[in-house]
Amino acid sequence: MNNKEFIAELSKQINLPIGTTAKLVDDTIRILEEHFLHDETVSISSFGTFEVKKKMERISVNPTTGKRYLIPPKLVLGFKQSNVLKEKFNAE
Amino acid sequence: MGKITLSNIAEELAAKSKITREAADSFMHAFIASIDKGLQEDSMVKVKGLGTFKLLEVSDRSSVDVNTGDRITIKGYRKVSFTPDSAMKELVNRPFAHFEPTELNDGYPTEEExxxxxxxxxxxxxxxxxxxxxxxxxxxxxxxxxxxxxxxxxxxxxxxxxxxxxxxxxxxxxxxxxxxxxxxxxxxxxxxxxxxxxxxxxxxxxxxxxxxxLLLMTMATGAYYHYATVSLAEKQSSDEEKGQSSMIIKPNLQEELGMEWEESPKEQSLPPMEEQGTTAPKEQGDSTEPTVPTAQDRGNQALEKERLTAETPPPLVPITKDLQNKSLKDITPADTTDYRIAGTLVTHELRNGETIIYLTKKYYGDKRLWPYIVKHNQMNDFNNVAIGQMINIPILEKKP
Structure with missing residues (x-):
């Protein structure tokens, strides 16, 4: 299911035209981004948790040239499914 | 750092998009439900600007029960994975965006360069x-x-x-x-x-x-110095033996030799890892092997072991040769003919870090007397002793 299909599905569920739905989705994502930027954890009880985690810097070696690189620290967005979601997909 | 829930987001959405709180709430629930539906139907949903949700199969794996130690299999399950959109990824990493992978200056220039x-x-x-x-x-x-x-x-x-x-x-x-x-x-x-x-x-x-x-050269000079001093001592002894009684020479030469004995491990310890305690038995084993017939009489196994452990460092070669000379043999304290074993003084239990050489030094004050302990305990390999082994320390009487 790509973005288009997703928005179509969503608009069908909330009985709104696709244009408005797309705007709403966009707004939602902006809000989420704002929270991620402030290092806040977004937890949706029936779905899962979005969390920004810091990956420490590390030294990596290019195996072919043998050169060593210092990979800087970075922030990554992680997602962990909630138990409700896990059970839903593993019910059978 | 706080924890944001769905209702928080709905509230903000209501304010931002100017819709009612109820509508925002239902929208958020529909949002999640759509992703859910997409996962169930297609097992993947792509939301532009956020990322991709995928339903992944995690296969069975075997593990060990932490409490009982039994082998158990953890059943496979399905897991929702999320990969952030590249735009989202960059946005989240914005505080650290100025960092770039740098090549480490591994091959730092040597002094020569x-x-x-x-x-x-x-x-x-x-x-x-x-x-x-x-x-x-x-x-x-x-x-x-x-x-x-x-x-x-x-x-x-x-x-x-x-x-x-x-x-x-x-x-x-x-x-x-x-x-x-x-x-x-x-x-x-x-x-x-x-x-x-x-x-x-x-x-x-x-x-x-x-x-x-360079190392080899220093070792060679060390060996030369060693040989020179020993041969000098030998000459002195032969000269003095002509004029004076041998009784007076003995302590002199013993002192000189003693100096040599104590200096040699230091010279050897150019690679600084080796302790004096560990090097000493090896060297002693090499140098005195020809003088102590008992050591040679022990089984072939012991000899082989000794040969394996014996590394024959170059500076010691002249000494072994010299020790075969009779003039030096007379004054070597390690010579088993100088003393007589007269019973057991005490029985010592070996502790961690103790060697036969150490015991000799401890009880006689002279580590060169170690062959007496070896002989008294009828040991095959004095390099190979165990912690807790009982060692009989012999009483030594000087022969008339």
Missing amino acids: AIEDTATTDTATEEKAAEETVPTEEVNKEETIADKAVEGVEEAETLRTETKCEIIQDERESTKQQNTGQRSQTVCEETKREEAQPKQRRKKRHAYVWTVI
Whole structure:
């Protein structure tokens, strides 16, 4: 299911035209981004948790040239499914 | 740092998009439900600006029960994975975006290289002052002759590159002024750097070889010094034996020899890891092997072991030879004929870190008397003792 299909599905569920739905989705994502930027954890009880985690810097070696690189620290967005979601997909 | 829930987001959405709180709430629930539906139908949902949700199969895996230690299988399950959109990824990482992977300066320049660099720049400046190629080349040659002992072939290579650079430099200098000359110099340096990269490895290898040779040389000088002092002592003893009674010489020589014994491990410990305690038994084993017949009489196994452990370091070779001489054999305290074993003094339980040599030093104050303990305990291999082993310390009586 790509973005288009997703928005179509969503608009069908909330009985709104696709244009408005797309705007709403966009707004939602902006809000989420704002929270991620402030290092806040977004937890949706029936779905899962979005969390920004810091990956420490590390030294990596290019195996072919043998050169060593210092990979800087970075922030990554992680997602962990909630138990409700896990059970839903593993019910059978 | 706080925890945001769905209702928080709905609230913000209501404010942002100017819709009612109820509508925002239902929208958020529909949002999640759509992703859910997409996962169930397609097992993947792509939301632009956020990322991709995928339903992944996690296969069975075997593990160990932490409490019972039994093997158990953790059943496979399905897991929702999330990969952030590249836009989202960059946005989240924005605080750290200015960092970039940097190459670590692993092959830091060795001292030789540093010296070489300064040398080349020096010759370049000299060249500028003289503006003649012939004398500078001579200077270079002189340098190479002086450095040949250390640098060898590499220097010749650098000379070649230098001459190349010189040619370029001269051409430019003939046409232009000093400023351009500097520029050409930088060009030369660049070309040198290009050539220096494969050379760097060779240099490392060379440096290693040279350190090994230096080590060998120091060992050889040590051996020579050792041999010289021992032979000197021998001469003194033979001279003095002619004039004076042997009773007076003994302590003198013993002291000298003692000095040698104690010095030799220090000389040996050029690789500083070895402790004196561990090196001492080996050396003693080597040097006194020919003088102590009991050690040789023990089974072949013990001998083989001793040979394996014996590394026969070069500085000790002259001593073993000397010890076979009768004049020295008379005054070696390790000679089993000097003392007589008269019963057991005490029984010692070996503790961690203790060696037979250590015990000898502890009980007699002279570690050269170790063969008596070995003999008294009828040991096969004195290098191989266990913690807790009972060692009988013999009473030694000086023979008349």
